[in-house]
Amino acid sequence: MLTESIKKHKIEYLLVSFVDLFGVIRSKLIPASKAKVAETSGAGFAGFAAHLNLTPAHPDIFLIPDANTLTPMAWQSNVAWITGDLYMEGKLIEHAPRNVLKRVMADAAKKRVTMMTGVEAEFFLLAPDGSRISDERDLLGKPCYDQLALMRRFEFIKEVCDAMQDFGWEPYQNDHEDANGQYEMNWHYSNALQTADRHVFFRFMTKAVAEKHNLRVSFMPKPFSALTGNGCHTHCSLWDASGKKNLFLDSKNLHQLSEKAYQFIAGVMHHAPALSALTNPTVNSFKRLNAKTPDSGATWSPNGISYGGNNRTHMIRIPDAGRFELRLPDGAANPYLLQAGLLAAGMDGIENKMDPGLPRDENMYDIFTKLKVKKLPATLHDALIALDKNRVFREALGGEFIDSYLKLKRDDWSRYMSQVSDWERQSTLDC
Known part of the structure; x- marks a missing residue:
């Protein structure tokens, strides 16, 4: 073949x-x-x-x-x-990311289900040295969907979108996102492994094509403190073994989601602190979560563990019948580990018939501090502690993977903590 x-x-x-x-x-x-x-x-x-x-x-x-x-x-x-x-x-190397995802998917297949997902991979188009956005005229205070800025990058976007069409990925929309210099390109959902494989290639392709155009692509979660960060919102549904029946769809239930879907959501919410170690895997990731309001007026990232209907201020949004959107992941997420963690968390919710409670309708950005809503980890260090304590992830993803991942990420955290920033010197040099 x-x-x-x-x-x-x-x-x-x-x-x-x-x-x-x-x-x-x-x-x-x-x-x-x-x-x-x-x-x-x-x-x-x-x-x-x-x-x-x-x-x-x-x-x-x-x-x-x-x-x-x-x-x-x-x-x-x-x-x-x-x-x-x-x-x-x-x-097989048990802790290799693609092998981890395939093992979690195989466990789900034994229960005669498969997870279908799609990702929204946001990225910045920067100058070649990465110091600034590439388009000096991209200056709107609320630049989302800016038509002129979008079309000034038409040649780059066309080349990437044409390629995805040739691949049969079915790309369906491209837009300028909420930050100056930020873009998003979407393609059709698929099973979790195929989505992860395509996500990996998409990241490579956009960077390679950008270099042709004397540009630089960055998926860094929060490259600029005053601008919205790069999310990687993930849409999720669970299907039967034949791939013909959406098990999350129930037209007679609230938001047209089935009881199984709500159990899956509850599992994701329950495991969110540990999951964030996979979906938000860098020190910089936690500068996107719980961030101060950027120049555009909204972070578009979650500030707590909550879910709602078609409301983008929650960690989980229900935009349509038969699926939900997880808004937690960012651009640094390992495509395979994102999918593996999401599936493991959701399947645990189904197995234990977890209840997420009623969805919320509030604007979480306005009233989060007044509500009794669980917080997400404040730092990568906190997320790694949650992952280390999570027995479900250790069993589903494999102890060898968990131990290897924790070791390398803790080393990463230690290297970060050994650095002294300009801000620290400016604020404490005269103590």
Whole structure:
């Protein structure tokens, strides 16, 4: 199958890639003539060179390509990107992100359900050095849906959107987002694994195409203190094994969601503190959550653990029948771990028949401090503590993954804490 696809698309090289625990894409460029060798034996990597909690003493790791993920690079048509599963000494690496997601999905499949998701990947278009937004004329106080700013970036957007159409992703809208210099491009939902694979490639594609246009793409959660941050809102529904029946749809129930959907939502809310360690995985992530109001007038990010109808001030929004939107994740989220954590949390809610309570209609930005609503973690450190204590995630995602992730992220936090910022010097130098 892989060889046939390579011939069909006239591919000369394969960019064989995987994502490590920090969401970094690692790759090797392989001549298409060696594709069969890669498909059977795998492409070899030194695991210590990536964020995988391995040492220089560990043997090589091998990526076995998944032919279903082969994606010709539209901007470099003789090269195709492909991902797959990581092995070491013939065994799956339990804590590799894509393997973690596949294991959680397999557990759900045993219950004859599959999760369908779509993501809204927000990003900034910056100057090449990353110091400022790229469009000096993008100055509106409320720039969301700014037509002129959108069309000044038409060539970039068209190239990416055309590629997604060629891939069969069914992109359906592109817009200028709430911050100056910020954009969003949407494509059709799919099963959680395919969505994650496409999300990984989308991040790579936008960055590569941006470089062609002398631009720089950033998914950083909060690159500018006065501007809205980059979210990665995730739409979710649960379907039966045949993929024909939406188990979240109930036209006779509140907001046209089924009891199972509300149980799933309750699970996500219950596990939100631990989940945030996966959906908001950087120090900077928590400068988007609980943030002060930016210049546009709203953060568009949650400030507590709540849900409501078509109300964007809640962590969970119900925009339409048969699905909900999780507004917690940000642009730094590892695509595989985002999906794995969401599914594990929701399935626990169903298994234990959790109740989310009644949805709220209030503007959470106005009255959050007056309500008895659970808060999200204030820092990455707090989120990691919640993840460490979460037994459900340890069982569903795997103890080896949890321990590896915590170790690397705690090291990341320690490196952050060892830095002294300009703000600290300015505010405390004369103490």
